[in-house]
Amino acid sequence: MCAATSHITVKIITLLGAIAVAVLFFFGLIFAIAASVEAPVTRLTVSLMLFLVGFAIAYYITRKPKTVIQRLEVSGQMKAAAIKCPNCSASVDANQIKIVSGVPYATCPYCGNTFEVTEEPKW
Numbered sequence: 001m002c003a004a005t006s007h008i009t010v011k012i013i014t015l016l017g018a019i020a021v022a023v024l025f026f027f028g029l030i031f032a033i034a035a036s037v038e039a040p041v042t043r044l045t046v047s048l049m050l051f052l053v054g055f056a057i058a059y060y061i062t063r064k065p066k067t068v069i070q071r072l073e074v075s076g077q078m079k080a081a082a083i084k085c086p087n088c089s090a091s092v093d094a095n096q097i098k099i100v101s102g103v104p105y106a107t108c109p110y111c112g113n114t115f116e117v118t119e120e121p122k123w
Helices: 003-034 040-062
Strands: 098-100 101-109 114-115
Touching: 003 040
Parallel strands: none
Antiparallel strands: 098 101, 101 114
């Protein structure tokens, strides 16, 4: 899924959530007002439940994404190795590496091949 599609999906979910919150709050208010006329315990209970669900949805659609920072500490010196495409052997820039579910992937700018970046054993 590309970033633009994901961004549009998030916007749609946020819009639908906002509509749901407005509807729940509206009906919660209606039930709270109606509690003054008849069956106050039942209608206040329903009103409270509608407000709680509305607040839960509002919290869900407004929460901020968490940023995860990983730090790597190594002993000894490290040397950078050239990253080569396994398909066409072209050099791939290290800035083109994307982490997907904790696995580094790179896309070759020449042939378009996407491959997992792995460290070869040193023996």
